[in-house]
Amino acid sequence: MPPERREPGPGGIGGGRSRLGGTGRRAALITAAVAVLGACSGSGPQSALTPEGPIARQIDDLWDLVFVLAVIVFVLVMAVFAVSIFRFRERKHDTREPRQIHGNTPLEISWTVLPAVLLAVLAVPTVRGIFEVRAAAEGPDVIQVNVTGHQWWWEFEFPDMVSDDGRTLVTANELHIPAGVKVQLNMTSRDVIHSFWVPPLNGKRDVVPGRISQLVLEADAEVADKDFGFGPGIIPGQCAEFCGLAHADMRLRVFVQSPADFEAWAAAQLEPVPIPTEGAAAAGYETFNSTCTTCHRAVVADADGAVTTLGAERTLEVDGVTFLDQFGPDLTHFGGRSTLGAAILENSEEHLADWIDNPSDLKPMAPLRNDLEAGKVLGMPSYGIDAEQIAQLVEMLEAWQ
Ligand SMILES: [Cu+2]
Numbered sequence: 168m169p170p171e172r173r174e175p176g177p178g179g180i181g182g183g184r185s186r187l188g189g190t191g192r193r194a195a196l197i198t199a200a201v202a203v204l205g206a207c208s209g210s211g212p213q214s215a216l217t218p219e220g221p222i223a224r225q226i227d228d229l230w231d232l233v234f235v236l237a238v239i240v241f242v243l244v245m246a247v248f249a250v251s252i253f254r255f256r257e258r259k260h261d262t263r264e265p266r267q268i269h270g271n272t273p274l275e276i277s278w279t280v281l282p283a284v285l286l287a288v289l290a291v292p293t294v295r296g297i298f299e300v301r302a303a304a305e306g307p308d309v310i311q312v313n314v315t316g317h318q319w320w321w322e323f324e325f326p327d328m329v330s331d332d333g334r335t336l337v338t339a340n341e342l343h344i345p346a347g348v349k350v351q352l353n354m355t356s357r358d359v360i361h362s363f364w365v366p367p368l369n370g371k372r373d374v375v376p377g378r379i380s381q382l383v384l385e386a387d388a389e390v391a392d393k394d395f396g397f398g399p400g401i402i403p404g405q406c407a408e409f410c411g412l413a414h415a416d417m418r419l420r421v422f423v424q425s426p427a428d429f430e431a432w433a434a435a436q437l438e439p440v441p442i443p444t445e446g447a448a449a450a451g452y453e454t455f456n457s458t459c460t461t462c463h464r465a466v467v468a469d470a471d472g473a474v475t476t477l478g479a480e481r482t483l484e485v486d487g488v489t490f491l492d493q494f495g496p497d498l499t500h501f502g503g504r505s506t507l508g509a510a511i512l513e514n515s516e517e518h519l520a521d522w523i524d525n526p527s528d529l530k531p532m533a534p535l536r537n538d539l540e541a542g543k544v545l546g547m548p549s550y551g552i553d554a555e556q557i558a559q560l561v562e563m564l565e566a567w568q
Contacts, residue, residue, distance in 0.1 A: 219367035304349035316361035319413035320509040339496030345429035365404030418510035439468035451559030462494035
């Protein structure tokens, strides 16, 4: 009995004129063009494919290897596929039934064994890479940084950089590191799971409440002078784990500096800032003390050099390590930072005034749900401060370089 042959229906596969009308075809074309042209955009500053340090380079090299092998497999399989489609296509007037084949042992063995061998070969550098990339940094030169993830900003403390009077170096959202040196991040979260990611320096690592996760950053020596579009040595990064309302605005910047510049930066950060004694800034200081230090910390010195730390020092303990757990970013040297609101805005007087007026206008936050007693902070509230007081605060904060 001759096998039943089905005529291709209209619009079915091989149906000659497809149902894709002009619009559908145009949409398909545009989609394809966007996908293809997207590849021409060059790599942005947050690309893992442009590594700027040895650890990221190792990840990228592995990616290259997998990519090349995958392309070879893809091309081979597609070539066989295309040949089969062409050679065994349906021909007009040829209604013979094709030869029916059941099983081909050599073929089946080879398409089982070859991929297995390929995967085994790839497993060697992959597994080795996982261990090497995860390894904690060791040695006397390693710089330790304790990182606390907050909804929606980053708190950094350098536990080994201590002032004469015993204060550690504390900052937020902008992490300075020396080029060519391993920096060990010990990270935890005070609320939900975040993920620390600076693609050109290492892979991403989840930042989990109640746990310490580690990540080593290392930048090449020449990165300190390289400009990625934000100034020399400045590399953007961001939270890579959805963590609520302002997740997309939980960014950070890494400032890669020459070791000498880094030392100078660290020394300056450990210095207190002066308590303003006259003019608008002095009035700003009053407001700061009455309204802002509930959440923000600042290390100040009076004219005689007596140092005070404003704001409650809140900490949190994880596996024997003490992490900072302030309600808001440390503002001691805020004027010297280049960004505002977890690296979402340039730090300018206008932006700062707008921020103090109503932070939620600039960043989606939920301060109405704050419950400080329960330790819950979901953003900075608007305090209805008048324009003059805002100007005073701006003057004071921007002078705190
Ligand atoms: Cu986050």
